[in-house]
Structure formats: structure tokens, C-alpha cells
Amino acid sequence: MVLGSSSPIAGGLFNSVRNLSIDLNQVDADVSVVAPKDPQTDESASSWSPVELASPTRRLHPSIGYAPDMERCITRAQPDLIHQHGIWQAFSWQTTNWCKRNGCPKIVSPRGMLDPWALSNSKWKKSIAALLFERRSLQQTDCIHALNDSEALAIRQFGLKNPIAVIPNGVHPVRAGMKPPPRPTSLKVDGRKILLFMSRIHRKKGIGELLEAFALARQRNKALADAWRLVIAGWQDGQFKEDPQQQAKRLGLGECTSFVGTVLGEDKAAMLSHTDAFVLPSHSEGLPMSVLEAWSYGVPVLMTKACNLSEAFSANAALEISMQPSDLADQLIDYLDRDLNEIGNAGREMAVNQFAWKSIASRHIQIYQYMLGHAPVTPSDLRIL
Numbered sequence: 086m087v088l089g090s091s092s093p094i095a096g097g098l099f100n101s102v103r104n105l106s107i108d109l110n111q112v113d114a115d116v117s118v119v120a121p122k123d124p125q126t127d128e129s130a131s132s133w134s135p136v137e138l139a140s141p142t143r144r145l146h147p148s149i150g151y152a153p154d155m156e157r158c159i160t161r162a163q164p165d166l167i168h169q170h171g172i173w174q175a176f177s178w179q180t181t182n183w184c185k186r187n188g189c190p191k192i193v194s195p196r197g198m199l200d201p202w203a204l205s206n207s208k209w210k211k212s213i214a215a216l217l218f219e220r221r222s223l224q225q226t227d228c229i230h231a232l233n234d235s236e237a238l239a240i241r242q243f244g245l246k247n248p249i250a251v252i253p254n255g256v257h258p259v260r261a262g263m264k265p266p267p268r269p270t271s272l273k274v275d276g277r278k279i280l281l282f283m284s285r286i287h288r289k290k291g292i293g294e295l296l297e298a299f300a301l302a303r304q305r306n307k308a309l310a311d312a313w314r315l316v317i318a319g320w321q322d323g324q325f326k327e328d329p330q331q332q333a334k335r336l337g338l339g340e341c342t343s344f345v346g347t348v349l350g351e352d353k354a355a356m357l358s359h360t361d362a363f364v365l366p367s368h369s370e371g372l373p374m375s376v377l378e379a380w381s382y383g384v385p386v387l388m389t390k391a392c393n394l395s396e397a398f399s400a401n402a403a404l405e406i407s408m409q410p411s412d413l414a415d416q417l418i419d420y421l422d423r424d425l426n427e428i429g430n431a432g433r434e435m436a437v438n439q440f441a442w443k444s445i446a447s448r449h450i451q452i453y454q455y456m457l458g459h460a461p462v463t464p465s466d467l468r469i470l
């Protein structure tokens with residue numbers, strides 16, 4: 086596994102790639118991970134155990150993702166196959182060069198980074214990277230992994246004709262009936278229910294629109310103002326026209342909105358165990374781990390179509406929301422006044438039946454075996470178009 090960061094700085098990749106690697110390791114795949122070192126690598130390294138982790142020193146600007154010893158670390162791992170997660174950084178062409186020299190097959194997971202919204206963000210930087218190395222690197226890869234049909238379409242629209250393997254992210258569902266951990270001290274006890282936003286605090290996640298909508302909803306409906314608290318969990322990634330915490334203060338949300346920072350491990354489990362509804366008004370996603378995690382705890386989910394889990398709407402496992410603040414405000418007033426238990430229960434069923442990591446890992450194994458010539462039959466997840 087090769088990716089740009091092995092710590093929570095990687096956002097959803099930290100959980101998705103880590104859990105995939107650990108579960109693959111449990112089904113007799115010898116997995117190792119190479120990712121350039123970042124400020125949080127050391128404190129999160131033990132969470133990859135028993136998977137071997139190599140963290141070559143990063144050089145130049147952190148966003149470039151360049152580590153001079155990257156290829157040397159890959160050589161030490163002696164891989165039969167490389168699975169690269171993420172694009173647009175130097176490790177992408179380093180991995181491509183290594184595979185070309187050593188005749189090693191490679192599969193790439195763009196992780197939503199070829200979706201239209203993502204391509205339009207920092208467009209000129211990505212255009213330069215595409216011209217210098219990324220388009221060629223993607224064209225030379227043996228297979229591309231899409232998290233869903235929407236991402237597969239975006240890959241085709243980018244002009245790539247490679248075989249595509251469509252396999253979603255996974256989750257470890259929490260057993261129903263388990264005694265919940267104690268309520269986190271960061272969740273104020275004031276009689277209000279908890280509406281949780283838990284993700285990277287990035288413009289594409291719709292955090293600004295959510296704050297505007299929550300303020301409008303409180304103005305339009307006094308009952309909602311008295312009944313719900315908005316909790317923002319995550320670390321700030323990137324620049325905003327207005328800092329989200331300053332925006333919340335300007336909108337008068339200081340006493341009913343909490344910014345609790347990054348929550349991981351047991352803290353995350355405690356947060357989800359004491360949450361009444363989860364919201365993600367995202368503009369662009371591959372397949373959001375945070376939604377799968379909310380489902381695993383039976384938390385009712387409110388999300389946009391851009392989260393690429395449209396099957397959840399037809400299964401009554403999520404409620405669709407808008408990215409426009411005024412429309413979203415009306416939806417919050419409507420949805421948060423309902424009994425959401427059925428939505429939460431249906432979400433838990435989806436987590437168990439469609440997104441459990443054990444079955445997701447097995448599907449990846451089938452693709453790897455096919456790429457290595459060990460499987461005579463084309464896996465059903467692989468589309469050669």
C-alpha cells in the first residue's frame with residue numbers, strides 16, 4: 086500500500102486504507118505500507134499493527150508529497166503488487182517509476198480525486214500535475230479502483246480507459262445492544278439532542294453552508310433551537326474565506342454549536358454512541374468513511390447525493406439534503422422533528438450487510454489475484470470497458 090500520509094492528516098484514507106490493510110493481513114495477504122512521514126505519523130503508527138509501516142522522510146513542501154527514500158522503502162517490501170491510494174502528489178510518479186523498472190503491476194485508488202468538484206478545486210495545480218506526470222501515471226496503471234459507479238464514471242470522463250474495479254469502502258459494524266461507552270466530556274449536557282458533523286473541516290464538506298443553514302433553521306423554528314446542538318468534530322484542512330468558528334460566532338451560534346477538534350479511536354466511539362443524528366452536506370466525496378461509521382452505530386444520517394451512496398435513500402437508510410443553506414435549513418426543521426429510529430436501524434443493516442470490512446477485503450483479494458494471473462475468471466467487481 087502506498088499513500089500520502091499514514092496519520093489522520095490523510096482524512097478518510099487513514100481509516101479506510103488502514104482497516105483494509107489490517108483485514109487483508111488477516112486473510113493471509115502479506116501487507117506493508119509506505120507513506121511519507123508527517124507531524125502525526127509517530128503517534129498514530131501503532132494503530133497500523135500488525136501491518137508493517139515505513140515512513141520515509143518528507144522533503145520540500147508537505148503538499149508535494151515527496152520523500153526521496155520512497156522507492157527504496159518500496160524495494161525493501163519486495164511487493165508482488167502495489168496498491169496506490171490518492172493521486173496528485175509526487176509519490177504517484179515515484180510509484181509509477183518503480184513499477185515500470187521492476188515490472189510490478191499496480192492498482193490506483195483515486196479516492197474521489199477525479200470527481201468534477203475535486204478537479205475544479207486548485208484546478209491550475211492539478212492541470213500542471215496532470216501535464217507533468219499524473220495523467221501518464223494513471224494511463225500506465227494496470228487497474229483503477231473506484232469506490233462506486235459515480236466515481237467510475239468520473240474516471241471515464243477524465244479520459245482513462247483502464248480496467249476499473251468497483252469496490253466500496255468498509256466498516257466494522259458495532260454489535261447491536263452493546264453497552265455504550267461513557268458520554269464524552271466535550272458533549273455538553275443541556276437537554277439538547279446532538280447533530281454531529283464529523284469529517285475534515287474542508288470547504289468541500291459543506292461546513293460553511295451547514296452553519297448558515299443551522300442558523301436559519303433556528304431563526305425559523307424555535308422548537309429546533311431549543312432541542313438540538315450542532316457538534317463539529319474534525320481538524321481544519323485548508324483555507325476558508327471565513328474561519329468556521331468565527332462564522333459560527335457571527336451567526337450567533339456560540340451557545341448551541343461546539344467545535345470539539347479531532348476525535349479518534351475510543352473518543353470517536355463515545356461520540357457516535359451519544360449522537361442523535363449525523364449530517365454531511367458535502368459537495369464531493371469518493372465514499373465517506375464518516376457515513377459508514379455513523380451507520381455502524383445506528384446513527385440516522387442526513388447527507389447529499391454527492392456522498393455517492395444513493396442506494397441508501399431508496400433503502401430508507403439516509404435522508405437526502407441540499408447544499409443550499411436556505412433549502413437545507415427547511416430540511417433540518419423537517420427531518421429533526423421526525424422519529425429517526427427507522428432511518429438509523431436501516432443504516433446499521435446496510436453497514437452489516439453491504440459494507441463489512443471482511444467481505445470488502447475478500448473482494449480486493451480477488452482483484453489482486455486476477456491482476457497477478459492467479460485467478461482464471463474475471464472477478465465480477467472488475468469492469469473492462
